[in-house]
Amino acid sequence: MAVSEEQVRDALKSVKYPGFSRDIVSFGLVKSVKIDNGEVKVQLALATADPNVPAAIKNDAERTLRELAGVQNAKVLIDIHAPPGGAGATVGTARIPGIKHVIAVASGKGGVGKSTIAANLAVALEQTEARVGLCDCDIYGPSISLMFGTRERPMATEENKIVPIEQYNLKLMSMGFLLDDTSPAILRGPMVTRYTQQFLRQVEWGELDYLVLDLPPGTGDIQLTIVQTVALSGAIIVTTPQEVALIDARKAATMFEKVNVPVIGLIENMSYFICPGDGKRYDIFGSGGGEREAKRLRVPLLGQIPLDIATREAGDRGMPIVGEDRQSEVGQAFLKIAGRIRETLV
Ligand SMILES: Nc1ncnc2c1ncn2[C@@H]1O[C@H](COP(=O)(O)OP(=O)(O)OP(=O)(O)O)[C@@H](O)[C@H]1O
Ligand SMILES: [Mg+2]
Numbered sequence: 279m280a281v282s283e284e285q286v287r288d289a290l291k292s293v294k295y296p297g298f299s300r301d302i303v304s305f306g307l308v309k310s311v312k313i314d315n316g317e318v319k320v321q322l323a324l325a326t327a328d329p330n331v332p333a334a335i336k337n338d339a340e341r342t343l344r345e346l347a348g349v350q351n352a353k354v355l356i357d358i359h360a361p362p363g364g365a366g367a368t369v370g371t372a373r374i375p376g377i378k379h380v381i382a383v384a385s386g387k388g389g390v391g392k393s394t395i396a397a398n399l400a401v402a403l404e405q406t407e408a409r410v411g412l413c414d415c416d417i418y419g420p421s422i423s424l425m426f427g428t429r430e431r432p433m434a435t436e437e438n439k440i441v442p443i444e445q446y447n448l449k450l451m452s453m454g455f456l457l458d459d460t461s462p463a464i465l466r467g468p469m470v471t472r473y474t475q476q477f478l479r480q481v482e483w484g485e486l487d488y489l490v491l492d493l494p495p496g497t498g499d500i501q502l503t504i505v506q507t508v509a510l511s512g513a514i515i516v517t518t519p520q521e522v523a524l525i526d527a528r529k530a531a532t533m534f535e536k537v538n539v540p541v542i543g544l545i546e547n548m549s550y551f552i553c554p555g556d557g558k559r560y561d562i563f564g565s566g567g568g569e570r571e572a573k574r575l576r577v578p579l580l581g582q583i584p585l586d587i588a589t590r591e592a593g594d595r596g597m598p599i600v601g602e603d604r605q606s607e608v609g610q611a612f613l614k615i616a617g618r619i620r621e622t623l624v
Pocket of ligand 2: 392393394416419421492493494
């Protein structure tokens with residue numbers, strides 16, 4: 279019996295991306311499958327600075343395919359892409375020593391709640407006993423210092439490294455700690471890129487399980503620089519259920535796809551509002567958008583966060599809601615998301 283392309287793709291679903299519980303098919307690495315008289319040729323594409331990753335995938339995939347009935351021989355070819363051109367292309371992706379996983383929180387559209395999600399997610403991950411850092415990469419509108427209620431200025435070590443601020447057992451770094459209120463306006467284009475790179479590389483994080491990056495809105499040069507400056511384990515895309523936000527979420531997903539950063543999943547924010555007066559649910563920005571988009575992008579919908587007064591107030595007060603009230607609906611939702619992330623990034 280001749281083996282079919284579907285059987286080959288199915289078999290490849292058992293090959294995990296090294297360090298992940300997700301497989302190479304769901305990460306979209308399989309570019310083509312050719313079958314000729316029992317000879318299977320699979321073309322994969324990925325970008326990584328670590329030579330062990332393609333080697334492990336190749337071995338694993340070839341062994342899996344050779345075990346399939348009807349396969350005489352299996353060859354897996356891997357196309358390792360250089361990151362695409364752009365502001366940060368010359369620098370190349372680097373791992374930050376001591377950090378197991380770097381996760382970027384992005385959105386495309388502004389104001390959908392990235393910083394709120396990044397802050398709460400960091401606190402939720404910390405509550406699962408992980409060592410966590412949070413880095414605000416928004417040079418034009420840093421907000422993490424506000425959400426954590428600190429204006430403390432970080433110190434530098436003798437080697438000229440910046441020491442993160444510690445708050446609620448998290449390590450925090452924000453451009454907001456370094457800039458005064460007027461400086462963003464004078465930083466433009468290439469300077470922002472250089473500044474961002476320097477910023478990301480010069481922080482002394484120490485040993486961390488997760489570093490969460492709060493990205494600025496959009497999918498332009500700055501975002502591209504960031505996602506190329508450090509080796510990311512994956513990205514989380516935040517969206518509201520509204521079509522305008524979904525369109526931009528799609529753009530963000532495309533950006534990560536281009537630089538071969540896997541999208542861990544989507545988080546839908548401002549999904550609904552429960553009116554404290556009558557207890558009724560209102561879908562202010564529509565409903566079902568996050569779920570549809572997650573299906574379209576073939577990534578999990580990690581959670582839905584309601585529009586919630588306490589969440590906004592807690593952020594304004596300088597203590598993310600998960601830290602303030604983990605039993606609340608929103609607190610529980612974030613803890614669940616943190617659990618799913620821990621399952622995905624092993
Ligand atoms: N689930 C929520 N319930 C209530 N308010 C929220 C929620 N999520 C975010 N907000 C509020 O919405 C505003 C925008 O959120 P936030 O700053 O997190 O968005 P952002 O995507 O990071 O914005 P920017 O694109 O400017 O970086 C904030 O005032 C925040 O408190
Ligand atoms: Mg923000």
